[in-house]
Amino acid sequence: MSAGTQAPARHHIVTATVENKAGVLARVASLFSRRGFNIFSLAVAPTDQERFSRITIAVDVESAPLEQIMKQLDKLVNVVSITELAPEEAVERELLLATVHAGPSERSQVIAVVGVFEGKIVDVGPERMTVMLAGTPAKLDDFESLLRPFGIAELQRTGPVALPKLERRTGRLRSIAGGEGEPA
């Protein structure tokens, strides 16, 4: 069972815009460790402004109240701004790379699975194949479980990055785009 399958219920995405300075990631990581906050995944990348980077953290909101995590993070001098995204308010995407055992007899089946998920084959060898898929963490979970029977040699996931969902103009649009509401 992968961490991803249980994540949605317990994790929130926190994105922090931080100064692009030496040691900032260490400060953030150290804060989480010192306060006993758990991290599911963490992604760091430059932003469109050279001075700043964005850190996207999937945090375990059972380890500590989200409000406390946000406030402590905000106290770091190098953290410029923070946004919190509940799973239902976020557009989340993650990238998965996997090398699977795919000899001549299984190759077409793997290609079929990749095709169904609209993934890509990025490398092919005589006995193995490396595939990639970008999508929601849940979709990646499904993809991973369908690849598993072939035998996974190596697998890497980036952890999600996220942006807030855009405001919808009307209730009707929301019902189309957002799907059914959660059962109460």
Next chain:
Amino acid sequence: MRLTGAQALIKSLEMQHVEVIFGLPGGAILPVYDPILDSSIRHVLVRHEQGAGHMAEGYAHVTGRPGVAMVTSGPGATNIVTPLADAAMDSIPIVVITGQVPTTAIGTDAFQECPITGVTMDITKHNWLVTDAQDIPRVVAEAFHVATTGRPGPVLVDVPKDVSNAQMEWYWPSSVDDLDLPGYHPRTEGDPADVRRAVELILCAERPVIYAGGGILKARAADALRTLAERTGIPVVTTLMARGSFPDSHPLCLGMPGMHGNYTAVTAMQRADLLVALGSRFDDRVTGKISAFAPDARVIHVDIDPAELGKVRRPDVAIAGDCRLVIEEMLEAWDSLAPQRERPDLGPWMARIGAWQEEFPLAYRQEEGGALKPQYVVETLRDMTPDDTIVASGVGQHQMWASQYWRFEHPYTWVNSGGAGTMGFAVPAAIGAKVGRPDKMVWAIDGDGCFQMTAQELVTASAERIPVKIAILNNAYLGMVRQWQELFYEERYSEVYLSPDLPDYVKWAEAMGCVGLKVESAEEVAPAIEKANGIDDRPVVIDFRTDAFEKVYPMVPAGSSNDDIIVGPAEGEGGR
């Protein structure tokens, strides 16, 4: 103007109006020590870097200005880690400058290299490793700004030796806008709607208590607090960090709450229907078992650090802001709302409080000819010194007795290590306090265990003519640990005995250039204090031989509810 990084660093400290640096030189900080010779800034040469840090804290405590310490790389820097942690816990603004090995040697395990920014990342408000001499004035200005604004705290600036030696073109950031702190915007004023809601709660409370913490002192809000208490008629408890923020002699003052707080302060909070927490943080030593703390109370929580609001106890009204400004806003809201309201009579509540005070005062008994009681020493010292005497203490029983039995009438007269509980704090902190306020009498009330940890700084005090006075409550034990072993470990005393005579405190004091006195009975207490008060050209140490069996009461055992407060010793307890 071309300067070296080192010259720029000292000039930057001058620009920040630094009067004194507590420090000790070494290899990596050598370049910075050279321009000190030409500077107006006084340098106090300590005997151990920990002393420099605590002196800077003591200085900051009593002056409200940031204390500055300077040490070298590696062990010099690690020796000041404890004061940084201490200052972080108690929100004390100090600026520590550390030397670092040259940038070219960083990461090579060079001689006296230590990654001090990494080590102190979690115990400073912020720290900087300077890699370009041109950045020095800006970073120093940022360091002082961060240390002194918002919730104050310690900062550290690590300066590699080649950066100190490099040339730079002098400038000085003329305003906050010239600083590079895009993520630092402390908020000081409370939200007016929340302030109004807070006042509404106060107006309908029947059993309110103001829970004043160290934030009152940091915000220079003692006068505002007094006005608020008097205008609303609400009684005030002052936490260990807030002693002096509200006069102990004031009829509304209930004194110190918490694990060793007095019965009335503890119980008033337990029975309150409203706690007005001002610059306090619901520390475990105040709340006892948190689920049983003040069960019927609604909570108004004012703190400049938004992360404190709801960290321990969920407030009904949370106000992020500077205590002084928020109290002033509350007073304004009070003046406009109160006249239109019917307010419950606080009389019955004040009567209950008065009854508790009468029934459960702090108590000890000094028998004639009996063992000298530590509380008697504190009370006599209190009565024989001016009202505005500054008292520093270490950590343990003597600290609690000092806090309980001193009568604090003025803010910034109490210097102690609250959150971190750093033994050995008293001597260097008292020295730093005396440097900051040479006009005031400064006494340290210390324990024998604490004294042995940092006593060497009395050499500094003698050499620098800093006439502090030290009262050692010498019970020959690590007394607080002994107390816990007596009460909770069936009197199995493990590694707590220190001996009253080893070291010989009088000889030790004399060896350090101080006057040393020894007091063994109650009759000798006053004459010794009188003698000490008359000495103003060197430090004085009095070795008070106190009763090792005396314990600090009241006491709420760790993890217990504050309702389970133990007022005094059980019959026959602590038998010899």
